[in-house]
Every structure is written in structure tokens, then in C-alpha cells.
Amino acid sequence: xxxxxxxxxxxxxxxxxxxxxxxxxxxxxxxxxxxxxxxxxxxxxxxxxxxxxxxxxxxxxxxxxxxxxxxxxxxxxxxxxxxxxxxxxxxxxxxxxxxxxxxxxxxxxxxxxxxxxxxxxxxxxxxxxxxxxxxxxxxxxxxxxxxxxxxxxxxxxxxxxxxxxxxxxxxxxxxxxxxxxxxxxxxxxxxxxxxxxxxxxxxxxxxxxxxxxxxxxxxxxxxxxxxxxxxxxxxxxxxxxxxxxxxxxxxxxxxxxxxxxxxxxxxxxxxxxxxxxxxxxxxxxxxxxxxxxxxxxxxxxxxxxxxxxxxxxxxxxxxxxxxxxxxxxxxxxxxxxxxxxxxxxxxxxxxxxxxxxxxxxxxxxxxxxxxxxxxxxxxxxxxxxxxxxxxxxxxxxxxxxxxxxxxxxxxxxxxxxxxxxxxxxxxxxxxxxxxxxxxxxxxxxxxxxxxxxxxxxxxxxxx
Numbered sequence: 001x002x003x004x005x006x007x008x009x010x011x012x013x014x015x016x017x018x019x020x021x022x023x024x025x026x027x028x029x030x031x032x033x034x035x036x037x038x039x040x041x042x043x044x045x046x047x048x049x050x051x052x053x054x055x056x057x058x059x060x061x062x063x064x065x066x067x068x069x070x071x072x073x074x075x076x077x078x079x080x081x082x083x084x085x086x087x088x089x090x091x092x093x094x095x096x097x098x099x100x101x102x103x104x105x106x107x108x109x110x111x112x113x114x115x116x117x118x119x120x121x122x123x124x125x126x127x128x129x130x131x132x133x134x135x136x137x138x139x140x141x142x143x144x145x146x147x148x149x150x151x152x153x154x155x156x157x158x159x160x161x162x163x164x165x166x167x168x169x170x171x172x173x174x175x176x177x178x179x180x181x182x183x184x185x186x187x188x189x190x191x192x193x194x195x196x197x198x199x200x201x202x203x204x205x206x207x208x209x210x211x212x213x214x215x216x217x218x219x220x221x222x223x224x225x226x227x228x229x230x231x232x233x234x235x236x237x238x239x240x241x242x243x244x245x246x247x248x249x250x251x252x253x254x255x256x257x258x259x260x261x262x263x264x265x266x267x268x269x270x271x272x273x274x275x276x277x278x279x280x281x282x283x284x285x286x287x288x289x290x291x292x293x294x295x296x297x298x299x300x301x302x303x304x305x306x307x308x309x310x311x312x313x314x315x316x317x318x319x320x321x322x323x324x325x326x327x328x329x330x331x332x333x334x335x336x337x338x339x340x341x342x343x344x345x346x347x348x349x350x351x352x353x354x355x356x357x358x359x360x361x362x363x364x365x366x367x368x369x370x371x372x373x374x375x376x377x378x379x380x381x382x383x384x385x386x387x388x389x390x391x392x393x394x395x396x397x398x399x400x401x402x403x404x405x406x407x408x409x410x411x412x413x414x415x416x417x418x419x420x421x422x423x424x425x426x427x428x429x430x431x432x433x434x435x436x437x438x439x440x441x442x443x444x445x446x447x448x449x450x451x452x453x454x455x456x457x458x459x460x461x462x463x
Contacts, residue, residue, distance in 0.1 A: 001026060004021065006019055006020070006022075009047070009061060010055070011055070012312050013050040013312065013315075013319045014320070015319035015320070015380055016052050016055075017055075018058075018442055020056050020059055020060060021061070022060075022061045023060060023063065025062065025064075025066065025067065028083070028142070031064070031173055032173075034060070034142075035062075036144060036145075039440055040056055040440035041056060041059050041062060042055070042056040042061055042167055042439060042440060043062045043118075045085065045087075046087060046115065048115070050322045050407045051321070051443060052441065052443045053119075054441070056441055056442065057445075062171060064084055064085035064171065064173075065087070067083045067085040068083055068086040068090060068112075069083040070082050070086055070090070070094055073098060078100065078178050078179045078180070079137070080100075082174060084112060084114030084171065085113075086112060086113050087111065087112055087113075088102060088108075088109045088110070088111055088112075088113070089109035089306075092109060092254065093255075096185050096252060096254035097252045101182045102180070103177065103179065104122060104126075104129060104130075105302050105303070107302070107303060107353075108305065108306055109256070114172035114173070114175070115167075116132050117133060117163055117175060118162065118163075118167045120163045120361065120365075120367065121406075124214055124355060125212050125213050126355065127214065127355075127357060128212055130359070130361055131361050131368055132163075133361055135177045136163075137176050138154065139151060139176075141158070141162060141171065141433075142171040142173055144435075144436065145433050145435070157429050158429055158432075158433065160363045161365075161429035161430060163361070164367065164405075165363075165365055166441065166443060167441065168430055168440075183237070183252075184237065184239065185252050185254040185298055186237075186247070186296065187238060187295070187302075188236050188237070188238040188293060188294070189295070189301060190235070190290075190292045190293070191232070191290070191294065192231075192291070193232075193289050194229060195226070196222075196225060196226065196228050197218070197227055197229075197335065197336055197339070200216055200230035200354065203232055205356070207234050211235060211236055212236050212237070213234060214355065215232075215355050216230045216233070216355070217352065217353060217354075218353070219280045219283075219352070220276075220280070220339060220342065220343065220352040221276060221277050222343075223343060227340070227343075229284060230354065231283070233301075238295060256297070256307075259308065260307070260308055260309070261309030262309065262311060262313050265313040265317055269314070269379045271315055271320075271379055272379065279350065305351075316381075318380045320379045320380055321378055321408075321409055322378070323338075323342075323392070323407070324374065324375035324403060324404040325338070325373065325402065325404070326373040326401050326402060327396060327399050327401035328401070331371065334401065335372055338374060341388055342376065342378070342388065342392075346382060347382050347388065348378075349377050349378055352377075353374070353375045354372065355373050356372060356373075357373055364420075364425050365426055367402065367403075367406070369402070371401070397418040398418075405443065405447075408443070409443075411447070413446065413448045416447055
């Protein structure tokens with residue numbers, strides 16, 4: 001176990017760094033010991049939460065990435081046990097050549113299993129398969145009151161408080177979950193363009209029922225009759241019979257590579273309305289009007305940005321925020337109003353992604369619920385942006401929606417209860433396993449998630 005005497009940590013958006021003591025245990029027993037001591041402390045994986053969820057200013061951050069063991073998958077049951085610090089990238093490199101895929105993946109492989117469950121991540125298949133917590137059968141959790149195991153059928157209240165609980169109920173040290181059997185490492189993909197938001201939504205509603213994976217890229221700068229023009233992509237895992245002869249000899253070959261990396265942070269954001277307008281026009285025009293049955297790699301289909309190292313620094317020294325929200329079906333006008341207001345504020349998004357969610361899961365703070373979700377990466381430093389986003393929060397909440405805590409770095413605490421009405425239930429479970437408020441994050445302080453029971457910390461007491 002190693003201890004660093006202080007590091008400046010930040011989220012993927014690079015917007016609000018804070019300093020903490022970082023300890024890197026290499027055994028589960030060390031994690032249990034750390035969590036049973038004084039706080040404030042918090043677990044951290046690969047730092048891909050966009051905001052301040054994996055930071056603990058003035059406290060101790062447990063870097064879990066050295067606890068990354070993987071058991072062999074059970075071929076009869078498709079189950080696997082993985083330690084919490086293992087990344088999805090490492091896991092996929094082990095299981096894809098053996099004929100398995102993760103049940104749910106977000107837009108990057110560079111998240112840990114523990115972080116994925118703590119954020120209850122979703123993917124392009126939520127309309128069919130739900131979040132990652134729907135596929136886990138058991139997790140081991142290091143809590144301030146001692147190590148415990150829980151799952152949907154064993155202390156379910158603790159399990160569902162942990163799935164989406166942002167690391168504030170304990171440190172996930174390992175998890176057992178079900179994998180998806182696959183025949184090849186290729187995806188069979190259909191792509192089509194939609195001329196506006198209405199046609200995009202109509203086509204997604206028609207097509208996603210027939211495909212496991214569905215997503216749309218949306219031009220965030222489209223106006224008038226071009227508002228919401230989109231590129232819709234649906235896909236399924238290719239079978240052995242879908243492959244041409246030249247691929248048939250090694251159908252499960254899997255070796256994604258980083259094609260390039262951004263070497264340094266530019267002095268200003270390279271992603272601004274001018275450059276993004278040009279990019280969006282080119283991206284829309286290069287997409288086929290309709291193409292079916294294209295074979296793509298897993299990396300190209302699920303994780304295209306993983307091919308560019310440190311792409312987040314393109315936003316310059318001020319960083320960026322991702323605004324991701326969900327609203328129920330029937331509230332399509334909210335998606336339109338969000339795009340209109342951000343376009344009017346010249347808050348262009350390099351990556352605007354629209355998906356359809358299926359039914360909500362059981363997690364108290366799990367983000368997805370049935371409806372439309374739109375995610376937009378927005379450069380910080382735009383005049384009046386904070387007020388615009390606050391206004392959008394009100395619109396989303398008033399229409400039964402919410403923002404995603406794993407992406408958030410700025411939402412106001414007073415609106416959170418409207419977005420997450422089960423906060424009280426979650427806090428009761430959290431208090432059961434952490435009665436003295438040991439587990440703390442910059443996000444939990446900002447949003448007052450831990451409530452009045454959060455005691456005043458003596459920042460020197462844990463050292």
C-alpha cells in the first residue's frame with residue numbers, strides 16, 4: 001500500500017480540482033481497514049466522472065485501481081467475479097476473446113467495475129437491458145461499520161442504495177455479475193440520417209425495439225428546419241454467419257488501440273461555435289442517408305473517443321461540463337427547448353447524444369428512467385452559461401426529469417429532491433452503514449447529500 005502526500009484531483013471535465021491525500025492499497029483487507037478508520041475519505045477509480053464525484057477535498061482518496069483481479073468466467077452460467085478496481089478495458093480484453101461481452105458499457109472502457117456500479121452506468125442498450133446493476137448478483141462492500149456482501153436478494157436496500165449511490169455507502173471491492181455470450185467481436189450496424197428532431201425521435205421509436213443497441217448523434221447547432229438533425233445508429237452483436245471469409249478464422253479477435261493522443265492543454269478551447277459548426281456539418285454530411293449491415297469493431301461502435309487519448313484537454317484550461325438529463329416520454333418538447341436555449345446561448349456541444357431509456361431500475365439514486373435522455377458536452381467560460389443551465393434544471397425537474405450525478409458538477413442542491421424523490425430513503429440506508437459520515441465527496445458536500453448528520457471534520461485526524 002502506498003501513500004501520496006497530497007495530489008490535486010479533478011474530474012474528466014477538469015473544472016473544479018481539489019487536493020487530497022491519495023492512498024493506493026493492493027489488497028482488499030487494506031481497503032476494509034482504511035474505511036473502518038476516521039474520515040473524510042472516498043474511493044476513486046479512473047477519474048472518468050465528469051464533475052466532482054470522485055474528489056474529497058482535504059481528505060483521503062482511496063485509489064482502487066491496484067485491486068483489479070479477474071476470475072475465469074463460468075461458461076455454464078456466464079457469470080464472472082471481478083475486483084472493483086478492474087477497468088472495463090482490462091475486463092473486455094480478457095472476456096471478448098473467450099466469447100463474452102459486458103452486459104452494459106458506457107461510452108468509455110476506461111471506468112472501473114466499482115465505479116460503474118457506483119454510478120449505475122447505462123449504455124446504448126438501456127431500452128432492452130437496463131443498467132449494470134440489473135446484471136449483478138452480489139457485491140462485496142467495505143463500509144465504515146465493516147465489510148458486508150449484498151445484492152438484489154441479500155440486503156437489497158443496501159444494494160440499491162449503492163447502485164447509483166456515488167460511492168457514499170462504501171467501497172465496492174468485488175462484484176459477481178452475468179455476462180452476455182457473443183459469437184464474434186464485431187457489431188452489425190445500421191446508420192441513417194434524420195433531417196430534424198421530430199423525424200429522429202420517430203425513427204428511434206420505430207427502430208430501437210428491433211435492436212439491442214440504439215443511439216443518435218444530434219447536431220446541437222441546428223436551427224429552424226435543421227433543429228435536431230441527427231445521425232441514428234442501431235446495432236447488434238454480429239454472429240459467426242455474418243462475417244466474411246477473411247474474418248471467419250478469428251471471429252473473436254479483440255485488440256482496441258489508441259490511435260492518437262492530445263499532447264498538451266491548449267491555451268484556449270479548440271471546441272468553440274466556429275470549429276463545432278464546421279465539425280457538425282462535416283459529421284452530418286459524411287454519414288450515409290441510409291446504410292444497413294455494416295460490420296464495425298466493438299471499439300468503433302461503443303467507444304470511439306477512447307481512440308483519442310486525453311481528448312478532454314481540447315476544451316482548454318477552463319474545462320467543460322456535461323449536461324445530461326432524462327425526461328419522460330411525452331416530454332419531447334423539453335429536448336427541443338434545451339437544444340434551442342443552448343444554441344441561443346452559443347453553448348455548442350461537440351458530442352450531443354440522444355437515447356431512449358427503458359423502465360427505471362430499483363436504485364434510489366440511479367439516473368435512468370423511462371424516457372428520452374440527451375447528453376451534451378459544453379465548454380465552460382461561456383457568458384451566462386450558469387444561468388442558462390439553472391433554467392434548464394428547472395424545466396427538466398418540472399417535467400419529471402433529472403440530471404445525471406456522475407456527469408454533474410454544478411447543479412443546485414435545492415432542486416435535487418425534486419429530481420431524486422428517494423433521497424430520504426437513500427440517506428437512511430447510508431446512515432446505517434456510515435453513521436459517523438466517514439464517506440464524503442466534493443459532490444456530496446456541494447449537494448448536501450449527507451444531510452445534517454454530516455459532522456464537522458478535523459482534517460488532521462486521519463493522518
